[in-house]
Amino acid sequence: MAAYWKAGRGIRCRRGLILLPRHRPDRGRFMARGYNWKFDIPPEIDEHSIAKHRVLRRYVENYIQILCLNPRRECLRLVVVDGFCGGGLYQTSSGEPHLGSPLILRQALQAGRAFVQTRRVEMGMHRPFDLEATLHLNDNDADAIKSLRAQLATCPKNEWAPTTHVTQLDFNMAAAQLITAYKHSRRSPRIIFVLDQYGFTQTTLPVMKSIFTTFPKAEIVLTFAVDALTNFASPETRELYRRILAKTGFDEVVSAERLTELKAEDHGAKHVIQTLLLREVFPQTGAAYATPFFVIPRQSRRGYWLVHLANNTRANDEMKRLHWQEHNHFMHFGAEGVGILAFDPVRLDETPQYTFDFGDIAQQRTSSALHHDLPKLVHDQFSAGTNVGTLLERIANETPATRDMVQQVLFELGRTGEIEMRTQHGRQRKHVDRLQLLDEIHPRRQFFLFR
Ligand SMILES: C[S@@+](CC[C@H](N)C(=O)[O-])C[C@H]1O[C@@H](n2cnc3c(N)ncnc32)[C@H](O)[C@@H]1O
Known part of the structure; x- marks a missing residue:
C-alpha cells in the first residue's frame, strides 16, 4: 500500500x-x-x-x-x-x-x-x-x-x-x-x-x-x-420532490403526490416508499434482481x-x-x-430490540423464518410442484438468504416431511450437498391440517 x-x-x-x-x-x-x-x-x-x-x-x-x-x-x-x-x-x-x-x-x-x-x-x-x-x-x-x-x-x-x-x-x-x-x-x-x-x-x-x-x-x-430520499417526504416538500423525481427520471414511475402523501399518512410510510422504489422503480431499469x-x-x-x-x-x-x-x-x-x-x-427512529445485521442470530432467525414460509409458499404458489432451481429464482428478490441457506432448509423440510422433495427419478437425497436444481418439490398433501 x-x-x-x-x-x-x-x-x-x-x-x-x-x-x-x-x-x-x-x-x-x-x-x-x-x-x-x-x-x-x-x-x-x-x-x-x-x-x-x-x-x-x-x-x-x-x-x-x-x-x-x-x-x-x-x-x-x-x-x-x-x-x-x-x-x-x-x-x-x-x-x-x-x-x-x-x-x-x-x-x-x-x-x-x-x-x-x-x-x-x-x-x-x-x-x-x-x-x-x-x-x-x-x-x-x-x-x-x-x-x-x-x-x-x-x-x-x-x-x-x-x-x-x-x-x-x-x-x-x-x-x-x-x-x-x-x-x-x-x-x-x-x-x-x-x-x-x-x-x-x-x-x-x-x-x-x-x-x-x-x-x-x-x-x-x-x-x-x-433514507435521505424518504425522510423529508411531506406535503410541504412536494415541489422539491417533483424536481427530484424529474431529475432522476423516477417520475416516469412514481409521482411526487403519491410519495409525499404516503409519508404524510402514517408512521410506516417510509417503508412503504422503500417498497415502492423496490417494487416499481428498480424493476424499470430492466434488471430482474435487486x-x-x-x-x-x-x-x-x-x-x-x-x-x-x-x-x-x-x-x-x-x-x-x-x-x-x-x-x-x-x-x-x-x-x-x-x-x-x-x-x-x-426501525432506525426507535431503538430496535433486534437488528438484522447478517450475523449469527440473523442467520438462525432467517433459517427458522424459511422453515415457516417455504412450505406455505410451495403450497400456495406451486400446488402442482416445482423444482429447486425455479423456487430459488422465484424467491431471489424476496429473501436475504443465500441459495445455500435456502437449500439447507428445503432439505430439512424434505426430511421432516413438511414438503415432498425427490430427485427427478423419484429418489430421496441423503445429503444436502447432493441437491440439484432439477430436484422436485411438491407441497405436502395434508398441508392445511397441520398448519
Ligand atoms: C462517494 S464519492 C466516491 C467514492 C469512491 N467511489 C470510492 O469508493 O473511493 C462520490 C464521487 O462522485 C463524484 N460526483 C458527484 N457528482 C457527480 C456526477 N454528476 N458525475 C460524476 N461524478 C460525480 C464526486 O466528486 C465524488 O468524488
Missing part, C-alpha cells in the same frame, strides 16, 4: 505505520460537501465505506473466478466502470492510508486473473487463460481526478494491469459515451458499473435503463441514499442501500453471500424469510 502513498504527506510511527495529518473538511457522504481531495491530505473514510470496499473487491475477484470455472474458457473480456470514482485515496480514523474504489477495482482485477491462472496451473491444465480487462474511471471533480492520477502514477509499471481510462465528466455524459463505444463492439463485453453516488439523484433511471437495454448481462452496484440491503454509517443514522442490480440469480446470490460475510456493516429491515419487502415499521 505504501507504493500508492508516495504522493501523500505521511509520517512514520514506531510501529512502522504511516500516520497521516488529521484533516476533516468533511465527514462522509451526508455532508453537503462530501469528500474533498483538494488538499494533499486525503479525506477520512468511515468503517462502513471500508466494508463496502471489501464487498466490491471480493465481488470482482469472485466474478472472474466464477465466470472462468469452465476450463475451456481462454479469455474473459470484462469492462469495469467506476462512474463516481473519487480521488483514489483516504485515511482511516487512525490516520492510516486506505485505497479508494479505483485502486481497489484495479487490484481485484489483478487478483481475479491471478487466481484463475494459478488454479489452472495447479490442475495441470495447459490451455492458456487471459483476462482482457478495461477499467473506466470517471469523476466530475477536478481535484478528485488530479489526486487519482497521482495515485495511478505510483502503481508499478512492470505488472499486468487492466487498460485504464480516466475521464472527468458528468456521469450521464460518461455513461452515454461508454454505451455508444461498447454497443458496436464485435462481442458484447461483460460490464460491471460501480455507481457510488453521494445521494440518489446522480444516477438516473433512463441511464440505468439504457445500460440494461444495451447490455442485458451488465451488473450495477449502486449506492442509493434511500438486493436492497442497508449500510448504516455510524456518524449518521441515515442509511443508504447498496443495491446490486443484475439479470442473473447467481450474481444476486454472490452479492448476498458477501453481505453475510461482512455482517455488522450491513442491515436488513425487512422480513427474514420470504417477503423481503415486508418492512418492519420499528
Whole structure:
C-alpha cells in the first residue's frame, strides 16, 4: 500500500505505520460537501465505506473466478466502470492510508486473473487463460481526478494491469459515451458499473435503463441514499420532490403526490416508499434482481442501500453471500424469510430490540423464518410442484438468504416431511450437498391440517 502513498504527506510511527495529518473538511457522504481531495491530505473514510470496499473487491475477484470455472474458457473480456470514482485515496480514523474504489477495482482485477491462472496451473491444465480487462474511471471533480492520477502514477509499471481510462465528466455524459463505444463492439463485453453516488439523484433511471437495454448481462452496484430520499417526504416538500423525481427520471414511475402523501399518512410510510422504489422503480431499469440491503454509517443514522442490480440469480446470490460475510456493516429491515419487502415499521427512529445485521442470530432467525414460509409458499404458489432451481429464482428478490441457506432448509423440510422433495427419478437425497436444481418439490398433501 505504501507504493500508492508516495504522493501523500505521511509520517512514520514506531510501529512502522504511516500516520497521516488529521484533516476533516468533511465527514462522509451526508455532508453537503462530501469528500474533498483538494488538499494533499486525503479525506477520512468511515468503517462502513471500508466494508463496502471489501464487498466490491471480493465481488470482482469472485466474478472472474466464477465466470472462468469452465476450463475451456481462454479469455474473459470484462469492462469495469467506476462512474463516481473519487480521488483514489483516504485515511482511516487512525490516520492510516486506505485505497479508494479505483485502486481497489484495479487490484481485484489483478487478483481475479491471478487466481484463475494459478488454479489452472495447479490442475495441470495447459490451455492458456487471459483476462482482457478495461477499467473506466470517471469523476466530475477536478481535484478528485488530479489526486487519482497521482495515485495511478505510483502503481508499478512492470505488472499486468487492466487498460485504464480516466475521464472527468458528468456521469450521464460518461455513461452515454461508454454505451455508444461498447454497443458496436464485435462481442458484447461483460460490464460491471460501480455507481457510488453521494445521494440518489446522480444516477438516473433512463441511464440505468439504457445500460440494461444495451447490455442485458451488465451488473450495477449502486449506492442509493434511500433514507435521505424518504425522510423529508411531506406535503410541504412536494415541489422539491417533483424536481427530484424529474431529475432522476423516477417520475416516469412514481409521482411526487403519491410519495409525499404516503409519508404524510402514517408512521410506516417510509417503508412503504422503500417498497415502492423496490417494487416499481428498480424493476424499470430492466434488471430482474435487486438486493436492497442497508449500510448504516455510524456518524449518521441515515442509511443508504447498496443495491446490486443484475439479470442473473447467481450474481444476486454472490452479492448476498458477501453481505453475510461482512455482517455488522450491513442491515436488513425487512422480513427474514420470504417477503423481503415486508418492512418492519420499528426501525432506525426507535431503538430496535433486534437488528438484522447478517450475523449469527440473523442467520438462525432467517433459517427458522424459511422453515415457516417455504412450505406455505410451495403450497400456495406451486400446488402442482416445482423444482429447486425455479423456487430459488422465484424467491431471489424476496429473501436475504443465500441459495445455500435456502437449500439447507428445503432439505430439512424434505426430511421432516413438511414438503415432498425427490430427485427427478423419484429418489430421496441423503445429503444436502447432493441437491440439484432439477430436484422436485411438491407441497405436502395434508398441508392445511397441520398448519
Ligand atoms: C462517494 S464519492 C466516491 C467514492 C469512491 N467511489 C470510492 O469508493 O473511493 C462520490 C464521487 O462522485 C463524484 N460526483 C458527484 N457528482 C457527480 C456526477 N454528476 N458525475 C460524476 N461524478 C460525480 C464526486 O466528486 C465524488 O468524488
